[in-house]
Amino acid sequence: MRPDLASQTAFALRPAPRPEVQVQYAALCYRLRRGKPQLLLVTSLRARRWIVPKGWPEPGMSPADCAAREAWEEAGVCGTVGHEPIGAFSYTKQGIRRRLPCLALVFALQVDRLDDDYPEVRRRKRRWFRRKTAAAAVRSPDLAQMLRDFDPRGQRR
Known part of the structure; x- marks a missing residue:
């Protein structure tokens, strides 16, 4: 009878650690045109897909x-x-080296105006x-x- 290979190993296999989920904050930017909402999307930096603006938490900011x-x-x-999500x-x-679950x-953001000069103007496209x-x-x-279900009438300013 052959001995079990697993019992002959000098080490124990452990499950790989699960990556921690990272939190980002995003803005669903909207305006009303003829009483109907329009939503602003931007392109992502690498894949150039349409996304909502989002980013990492900043110390001292809500x-x-x-x-x-x-x-x-x-x-x-x-x-x-x-102020509420x-x-x-x-x-x-x-x-660059790994995939991060996020x-x-x-947060809903009612757009009052769009600036023409902003930090990522040359790196992203924006569109309503x-x-x-x-x-x-x-x-x-x-x-x-x-995005499909968004109703700005329920938003508190």
Whole structure:
């Protein structure tokens, strides 16, 4: 009878550590045209896919203020951000050496104006979409559902 190979090894195999989920803050930027919402999307830096502006937490800033700052940096958005998240979506951020599981908390931001000069103006495109078209343009199913269902009438300023 052959001895079990596993019992002959001098080491124990352990499960690989699970990556920790990283939190980002995102802005669902909107305006009303003829009483209907339009949503602003920007392109991602690497894949050039349509996304909502989002970024990492900043020390000393509230989540809503972080989302508003990202909207300005990535799309030149100036406006009024809601202080409670309207939803969340998960995605995997492709880093240089590894993939990071992320959760983005989304804050509604009513756009008052778009600046023409902002930090990432040369690195991203921005475009207004109707809800249904915006939902079809993004990759995340959870984000797509949020865009489709978004109703600005329920937002507190």
